[in-house]
Amino acid sequence: MELATTLTSQTVQNAVREVGINPNHWYAVGWADQLKPGEIMPVVIWQQAIAVYRDINGQLHALEDFCPHKGVALHKGKVHGCNLACAYHGWEFNSEGSCVKIPYLPEKQKLPRANVRSYPIQEQYNLIWIFPGEPKLAATCQIPHIPEFFENEWVVVPISAHFQAHFSICNENTMDVFHGFLHQGLQGWFDPVLLSLKETEASVRAEYNVSYKGHMAKFLGLSDRADTVTTLPITVEYRYPHYASSLQGVSSLYLMRLPIGSNESRSFALFFFKVRLPQWILQPIKPILIPLLQRFVLSKFLAQDIEMIESEQRNYLANPQRRYVEINPAIIAIQRLIIRQHEQFMQKSIQPSLQHQERESVTNFASGS
Numbered sequence: 001m002e003l004a005t006t007l008t009s010q011t012v013q014n015a016v017r018e019v020g021i022n023p024n025h026w027y028a029v030g031w032a033d034q035l036k037p038g039e040i041m042p043v044v045i046w047q048q049a050i051a052v053y054r055d056i057n058g059q060l061h062a063l064e065d066f067c068p069h070k071g072v073a074l075h076k077g078k079v080h081g082c083n084l085a086c087a088y089h090g091w092e093f094n095s096e097g098s099c100v101k102i103p104y105l106p107e108k109q110k111l112p113r114a115n116v117r118s119y120p121i122q123e124q125y126n127l128i129w130i131f132p133g134e135p136k137l138a139a140t141c142q143i144p145h146i147p148e149f150f151e152n153e154w155v156v157v158p159i160s161a162h163f164q165a166h167f168s169i170c171n172e173n174t175m176d177v178f179h180g181f182l183h184q185g186l187q188g189w190f191d192p193v194l195l196s197l198k199e200t201e202a203s204v205r206a207e208y209n210v211s212y213k214g215h216m217a218k219f220l221g222l223s224d225r226a227d228t229v230t231t232l233p234i235t236v237e238y239r240y241p242h243y244a245s246s247l248q249g250v251s252s253l254y255l256m257r258l259p260i261g262s263n264e265s266r267s268f269a270l271f272f273f274k275v276r277l278p279q280w281i282l283q284p285i286k287p288i289l290i291p292l293l294q295r296f297v298l299s300k301f302l303a304q305d306i307e308m309i310e311s312e313q314r315n316y317l318a319n320p321q322r323r324y325v326e327i328n329p330a331i332i333a334i335q336r337l338i339i340r341q342h343e344q345f346m347q348k349s350i351q352p353s354l355q356h357q358e359r360e361s362v363t364n365f366a367s368g369s
């Protein structure tokens with residue numbers, strides 16, 4: 001559905017600042033190359049604590065971060081072959097989450113039934129992805145498609161961030177191209193114009209025009225010349241729960257959001273640039289160029305964003321009743337989408353339990369109890 005692009009005042013739905021996630025999607029939780037065989041990484045996806053480990057064969061597994069013996073966090077343990085052993089008494093859990101060994105159990109004695117939940121997990125684009133929802137839906141959901149990752153002409157700069165803020169505040173920052181004002185000291189973009197806005201059941205896609213100027217913009221291929229203004233169309237698409245944005249073939253951004261809790265979120269982003277250098281120069285200098293771009297370009301933009309996002313969150317918490325005014329219809333659209341996705345999940349999870357209750361009451365009625 002096409003939406004109007006007029007910038008008129010609309011009231012923000014404060015409910016979006018506290019809404020939960022739809023867990024029936026793949027969430028990126030960490031960089032795959034940072035978890036070596038035999039290592040364990042604790043992660044949290046919207047209040048679910050998960051121990052991710054790579055077994056000695058290099059396979060990834062994800063178990064609830066909770067030992068069913070006494071409740072100790074499993075990520076404090078050790079990888080034993082393909083299993084995860086709890087740090088406290090050494091109970092071992094296989095990749096399905098079943099206890100398969102207790103080191104001090106007498107030989108002929110049967111193992112107790114002690115299980116933890118296991119999660120679908122995969123690695124792709126050097127990211128670890130977990131499906132925290134209904135496991136049987138994992139196969140029907142796709143992780144984002146990132147073709148640039150396999151194309152040599154792009155310089156890919158990975159960058160992760162941590163925010164003391166609800167994921168809706170972070171997501172609005174990514175959709176809101178009008179905040180170029182914040183980054184003007186860093187030669188960011190300017191003069192944004194919202195050209196089109198489209199909303200579907202699971203996505204919001206906005207197209208803006210933005211302008212660039214300066215030496216950094218020229219080096220990154222965003223501007224033709226350092227001293228003149230180049231105007232380009234940029235599309236920003238929020239496909240719940242992640243972002244894909246593209247600047248007319250010269251740069252793209254894929255941003256994966258990880259909601260941790262009501263005031264905490266993370267992001268894992270892949271920036272792609274077409275740097276204006278010949279391939280024979282570019283390829284050997286990529287290992288130096290990437291950390292330089294991370295440190296001197298992207299993390300400076302990010303630090304400014306984090307300051308605004310966290311300030312917004314603190315002031316919301318100090319006075320949740322306060323009314324806010326928004327004029328960008330793209331922001332109102334993603335708020336609707338975030339609330340809708342959570343409601344859809346809640347309805348689906350309520351329905352089976354209602355059906356169960358209905359069945360029970362029919363059975364009770366039939367048995368006269």
Ligand code: FES
Pocket residue numbers: 067068069070071072086087088089090091
């Ligand atoms: S608490 Fe985990 S083995 Fe005892």
Ligand SMILES: [Fe+2]
Pocket residue numbers: 179183301305
């Ligand atoms: Fe920003």
